[in-house]
Amino acid sequence: MSPDACLFCRIVDGDIPSDRVAESERSIAFRDINPAAPVHVLVVPKRHEPNLEALAASSTEDLADVFSLVSRVAELEGVTDAHRLLVNTGAEAGQTIFHAHIHLLAGARFTEGRL
Ligand code: 5GP
Numbered sequence: 739m740s741p742d743a744c745l746f747c748r749i750v751d752g753d754i755p756s757d758r759v760a761e762s763e764r765s766i767a768f769r770d771i772n773p774a775a776p777v778h779v780l781v782v783p784k785r786h787e788p789n790l791e792a793l794a795a796s797s798t799e800d801l802a803d804v805f806s807l808v809s810r811v812a813e814l815e816g817v818t819d820a821h822r823l824l825v826n827t828g829a830e831a832g833q834t835i836f837h838a839h840i841h842l843l844a845g846a847r848f849t850e851g852r853l
């Protein structure tokens with residue numbers, strides 16, 4: 739998919755509205771439109787890569803920045819002590835948006851070990 743047609747690129751650019759929680763130089767964080775937990779934030783590098791491995795391969799700075807923003811969002815949401823990070827890579831694993839992102843989930847008891 740070209741970045742022009744990518745939903746998360748359009749959210750990064752502000753063409754599509756989102757409920758933003760935080761932003762850094764290289765990443766943004768906004769609430770998932772269909773939350774799976776009371777806190778469900780997507781942390782997204784601004785630069786388009788199709789998944790987290792591709793991001794890691796192309797820029798360790800972008801990779802470090804996205805994880806720094808995850809930590810900041812956990813602090814802002816008051817869930818530093820109890821949260822779950824989730825990364826879906828590939829359609830068969832549940833990835834639906836092919837722009838790298840990390841799900842930060844909290845506020846629920848994840849007792850079954852999976853969503
Ligand atoms: P994936 O399944 O690719 O790991 O995660 C994509 C996530 O993006 C899903 O949890 C889905 O609810 C969320 N999502 C899809 N479209 C939108 C949108 O337009 N705005 C926001 N905020 N989240 C979206």
Ligand code: ZN
Nearest residue numbers: 744747786837
């Ligand atoms: Zn994109």
